[in-house]
Amino acid sequence: MLIDTFGRVHNNLRISVTDRCNLRCTYCMPEDVTFLDRAELLSFEEMATVVRVAVGQGINKVRLTGGEPLLRRDLPKLVEQLVTIEGLIDIGLTTNAVLLAQQAQALKDAGLTRLNISLDTLDEDRFEQLTRRKALGPVLEGIAEAQRVGFTNIKINAVAIRGMIEHDAAPLAHYCRDRGIELRFIEYMPIGAEEWERNKLFAAHEILELLESQVAPLRPASNFDPNAPATEFEYLDGRGTVGIIASVTRPFCTKCNRLRLTAEGKLRNCLFSLNEIDIKPLLRRQPMEEELIVAALQDCVRSKWEGHEINSAKFIKPLRTMHSIGG
Numbered sequence: 001m002l003i004d005t006f007g008r009v010h011n012n013l014r015i016s017v018t019d020r021c022n023l024r025c026t027y028c029m030p031e032d033v034t035f036l037d038r039a040e041l042l043s044f045e046e047m048a049t050v051v052r053v054a055v056g057q058g059i060n061k062v063r064l065t066g067g068e069p070l071l072r073r074d075l076p077k078l079v080e081q082l083v084t085i086e087g088l089i090d091i092g093l094t095t096n097a098v099l100l101a102q103q104a105q106a107l108k109d110a111g112l113t114r115l116n117i118s119l120d121t122l123d124e125d126r127f128e129q130l131t132r133r134k135a136l137g138p139v140l141e142g143i144a145e146a147q148r149v150g151f152t153n154i155k156i157n158a159v160a161i162r163g164m165i166e167h168d169a170a171p172l173a174h175y176c177r178d179r180g181i182e183l184r185f186i187e188y189m190p191i192g193a194e195e196w197e198r199n200k201l202f203a204a205h206e207i208l209e210l211l212e213s214q215v216a217p218l219r220p221a222s223n224f225d226p227n228a229p230a231t232e233f234e235y236l237d238g239r240g241t242v243g244i245i246a247s248v249t250r251p252f253c254t255k256c257n258r259l260r261l262t263a264e265g266k267l268r269n270c271l272f273s274l275n276e277i278d279i280k281p282l283l284r285r286q287p288m289e290e291e292l293i294v295a296a297l298q299d300c301v302r303s304k305w306e307g308h309e310i311n312s313a314k315f316i317k318p319l320r321t322m323h324s325i326g327g
Contacts, residue, residue, distance in 0.1 A: 001058040002259070002297060004269075004304040012061045012258040013054050015047055016326030017075065019263050021068040022098050024132040025118075027159055027192040029323040031132055035067075040264045044074075046283045048081040050261060051088065053293045061090040063116070065326040067263070070099040076110035083111035092116060094157075098135050100142025105149045114153040115146055121158075121168040122175060130164070147179065155182045155243070160202040162188075169207065170214040177215075177240040184230050184243035190310060191271065191322050204246035208233070211242060218242060227257050253307030259300055260326050267296060269304040271325060272318055 002010040020035045021028075042050075051062055062082060069075060082091050092114035093107065100117075119139060121127050127136040146154060158165070158172055169185070176183040185207045190196035212218055221232035221241055229252050230243030246252075260268040265280030277300050282292045309315045318325070 002054075002301040004301050006254075006304070006306055008254075008256060008304070009058065010257050010259055010301050011058055012063070013051065013059045014063045014065055014258060014260045014326050015051070016065050016067065016261065016263040016324075017041075017047070017069045017072040017078065018067045019324045020071045021066060021096070021323050022071060022133070023068070023096050023135065025120075025192075026130055026132070026194060027161065027188060027322075029192065029321050030194075033323070036264055042261075042263065042265050042280060042283070044078040044081060046265070046280075047078060047261070048085070049283060049288070050279070050293065051082055052085050053290055054297055055085055055087040057294060057297055060088060061092075062088060063092045063094060065094045067323050067326075068096055068098070069093060070095055070103055075103070076106040076112075079107060079110035079112050090114065094118065095142075096131075096135075097139045097142035097146075099138075101138065101145040104142065104146045104151065108149045108151060112151075114155075115151050116155045116157055117143060117146075119143075119156050119158060119172070120161075121164065122171045123168065126164060126168065130161075143179075143181075152180075155184050157184050157186055157245075159188055160185045160207055162200045162202045165202050165207070166210065169210050173211055173215045173240075173242070177235070180240070182241050182243060184245060186245040187248045189247050190315070190317050191325075196317065201248055203249045204231070204244045205249075207244055227255050229256075247308075248310050251307055251310065256304075259297075259304075262324065262326060267300040268325065269300050270308060272308040272310070272315075273305075274316060274318060275303065 024031050079091060082088060091112055093112055094116040097117045120130050124136050128134050156176055172183055188201050208218060217236040218233040219236060221234045224232035230245045233242045266276035266278050268276050277296050279293060279296045282296060
């Protein structure tokens with residue numbers, strides 16, 4: 001098993017398949033950005049090799065991310081490769097859903113099991129303000145098509161930014177309740193290209209108060225994964241659930257079970273990590289030595305720190321922005 005020095009067992013691997021994105025969310029990336037050359041990206045076969053080796057070390061869940069993963073050509077082919085790996089029990093995808101309507105059926109047929117969709121607002125003007133693009137219509141079409149082709153495990157993730165979320169939380173909650181989709185709010189974090197303004201942080205307790213006053217009463221969920229990043233709540237009327245990822249005010253570092261692989265082959269043990277292990281050269285050695293990949297995975301997990309320390313003077317904002325790390 002992949003166990004760090006604090007006793008945390010790691011079974012969840014997040015793989016960025018590309019750093020490219022068709023949106024420019026203000027809390028994620030700059031408007032002008034130089035993307036990696038496609039030749040620098042890992043191939044699907046190399047990604048599948050990492051997963052196969054990682055499964056042998058206890059990884060059993062994989063999330064495909066970006067950038068925007070649906071921009072990576074033939075993504076369903078990667079899913080098809082992953083579903084054949086014995087011991088992998090869950091394959092998810094994080095997407096902004098702009099291209100989902102065109103690809104939902106192929107992803108479902110390939111064996112994808114979960115969708116996490118980033119959507120911060122249902123208001124066209126605020127959507128454009130946050131993403132710097134006009135694309136709300138295609139996003140909503142993508143969600144509808146995903147449900148039509150049979151995806152039942154769908155979550156919508158909304159970043160809670162003060163000045164925005166006060167207007168958007170209730171409409172998003174009603175939208176999700178009406179469609180049987182779980183809504184999750186993520187506290188605004190210091191990970192984007194712009195300087196982090198702590199006064200824009202809308203805390204977990206404020207989100208709960210807002211939902212209870214504008215939507216319906218909530219209570220802690222009775223059946224939730226204690227290792228999941230989101231604290232789960234359920235509406236008293238039985239119409240849906242809400243998750244809150246309180247990375248700033250209620251850090252979940254002590255139960256973190258995740259590590260990350262960037263699109264160009266760097267292993268990271270934390271979203272806010274300042275160090276990486278480059279395994280692309282190991283994957284491209286001839287012949288490839290699997291034990292070197294195992295050692296890199298173990299070293300990555302073993303070197304994991306106790307926590308990100310966002311709330312201490314020790315915190316250092318990573319140089320990478322979210323789109324180049326993987327959501």
